[in-house]
Amino acid sequence: GAVVSQHPSWVICKSGTSVKIECRSLDFQATTMFWYRQFPKQSLMLMATSNEGSKATYEQGVEKDKFLINHASLTLSTLTVTSAHPEDSSFYICSAVLVSYEQYFGPGTRLTVT
Amino acid sequence: GQQLNQSPQSMFIQEGEDVSMNCTSSSIFNTWLWYKQDPGEGPVLLIALYKAGELTSNGRLTAQFGITRKDSFLNISASIPSDVGIYFCAGTSYTGANSKLTFGKGITLSVRP
Numbered sequence: 001g002a003v004v005s006q007h008p009s010w011v012i013c014k015s016g017t018s019v020k021i022e023c024r025s026l027d028f029q030a031t032t033m034f035w036y037r038q039f040p041k042q043s044l045m046l047m048a049t050s051n052e053g054s055k056a057t058y059e060q061g062v063e064k065d066k067f068l069i070n071h072a073s074l075t076l077s078t079l080t081v082t083s084a085h086p087e088d089s090s091f092y093i094c095s096a097v098l099v100s101y102e103q104y105f106g107p108g109t110r111l112t113v114t
Numbered sequence: 115g116q117q118l119n120q121s122p123q124s125m126f127i128q129e130g131e132d133v134s135m136n137c138t139s140s141s142i143f144n145t146w147l148w149y150k151q152d153p154g155e156g157p158v159l160l161i162a163l164y165k166a167g168e169l170t171s172n173g174r175l176t177a178q179f180g181i182t183r184k185d186s187f188l189n190i191s192a193s194i195p196s197d198v199g200i201y202f203c204a205g206t207s208y209t210g211a212n213s214k215l216t217f218g219k220g221i222t223l224s225v226r227p
Binding site: 002004006034042043044046049091093095100101102103104105106107108110 | 144145147149154155156157158159162164202204206213214215217218219220
C-alpha cells in the first residue's frame with residue numbers, strides 16, 4: 001500500500017517551453033501532497049504544499065508563477081514548470097500524505113532543460 | 115529555521131556489521147521519520163516514530179525517538195549490500211496533521227562485501 005507514481009520519470013525539453021509533471025497516489029486518497037526539488041548529493045528542498053481544492057502554498061523563494069501547481073483531485077497533483085530554463089534542470093519529487101505526518105514519495109522526475 | 119543534523123556525511127562498513135546513525139535537533143520534534151533513498155529514486159519510508167522513548171523495529175532496522183525529543187537514531191543490524199543508499203531523518207514539530215517535514219542532509223552508507 002501507499003504507492004505514489006510520477007509521470008514522466010524523465011523529460012528533456014527546450015529552453016522556453018513548459019513541462020507538466022504528474023503525481024498520483026495509486027491506492028489511497030491524499031488531501032495533501034508536497035513537491036520537492038533535489039540537487040545532486042543534497043537533501044530534499046520543499047517547493048510547495050498542494051492541497052486538494054485550494055491554492056498551493058509556496059515556500060519562500062519559489063516563484064509561484066513559474067512552478068504552477070494544481071491539485072484537482074484526491075489522487076492527482078500536477079506541477080508545471082513554465083518557460084523552463086537550464087537552471088530549472090533538477091530532480092523533482094512529489095509526496096502524498098497517507099496518515100498524520102507520514103509522507104510517501106513518488107519515484108521522482110528528472111528534468112533536463114537544454 | 116529548524117534544522118536536523120546528521121553526521122558523518124558518509125559511512126563505510128563491512129557486510130554483516132551493524133551500523134547506527136543518529137539525527138539531532140536544537141528544537142523539540144513531535145514526530146521522527148527515517149527514509150532511505152536509492153540513486154535516481156524517491157525516498158522510501160522506513161520507520162515512523164510518534165512518542166518520546168518509542169523504539170520501533172522494521173526487520174533489521176530499529177529506530178528510537180529520543181526522550182528529550184531532540185534526537186532519534188536508526189540502527190541497521192547485519193548489513194547487506196542492498197542497504198547501500200542515502201538515509202535521511204525527517205521530523206515535524208507542528209501539532210497539526212499533514213505537516214511539513216524538516217529533513218536532515220542525509221548519510222550515504224556504503225557496504226563492502
